Amino acid sequence: xxxxxxxQAPIIKKMYELRAAGTHTDDQIAEEMNRLxxxxxxxxxxxxxxxxxxxxxxxxxxxxxxxxxxYIAKTLYAGVNTEKWTxxxxxxxxxxxxxxxxxxxxxxxxKIQISLNxxxxxxxxVGKAPKQEKLAKKNVYNGEFPYRKIITCPECRHPLLGSAxxxx
Numbered sequence: 001x002x003x004x005x006x007x008q009a010p011i012i013k014k015m016y017e018l019r020a021a022g023t024h025t026d027d028q029i030a031e032e033m034n035r036l037x038x039x040x041x042x043x044x045x046x047x048x049x050x051x052x053x054x055x056x057x058x059x060x061x062x063x064x065x066x067x068x069x070x071y072i073a074k075t076l077y078a079g080v081n082t083e084k085w086t087x088x089x090x091x092x093x094x095x096x097x098x099x100x101x102x103x104x105x106x107x108x109x110x111k112i113q114i115s116l117n118x119x120x121x122x123x124x125x126v127g128k129a130p131k132q133e134k135l136a137k138k139n140v141y142n143g144e145f146p147y148r149k150i151i152t153c154p155e156c157r158h159p160l161l162g163s164a165x166x167x168x
């Protein structure tokens with residue numbers, strides 16, 4: 001059973017509240033979380049042969065703006081689990097979560113949205129915002145120039161390139 005960490009839960013809730021309020025930037029929120037004592041969880045690396053030996057430790061790092069955006073996007077804090085073992089389908093957890101679903105949606109500002117189904121409350125839907133057109137993957141093929149790089153020059157045998165003027 002997943003149980004909230006008594007030390008980190010108030011810090012995580014404060015992080016969502018500050019992001020939902022919209023009065024601070026991500027870097028300012030990260031500084032506030034560090035002031036409250038946030039550190040990433042400690043994980044140990046063990047020796048492959050002798051599992052009792054600890055080879056190294058990871059974690060214990062302070063919050064950054066990029067890490068804040070990663071933490072804000074975790075649906076588990078709202079009580080919805082979307083992991084590989086659930087088949088990447090959202091499942092409502094047995095606990096309420098650290099933050100409410102409304103606060104989660106407000107803090108994510110439309111990038112990730114959780115909505116509960118009235119007929120099936122155990123399986124909420126998690127929707128991600130569509131990618132902006134300027135960030136979409138571009139294709140090399142252009143329909144205006146179908147024979148680009150196919151037709152060769154009769155003199156030098158190099159492929160001809162087709163493109164439109166940019167108006168300069």
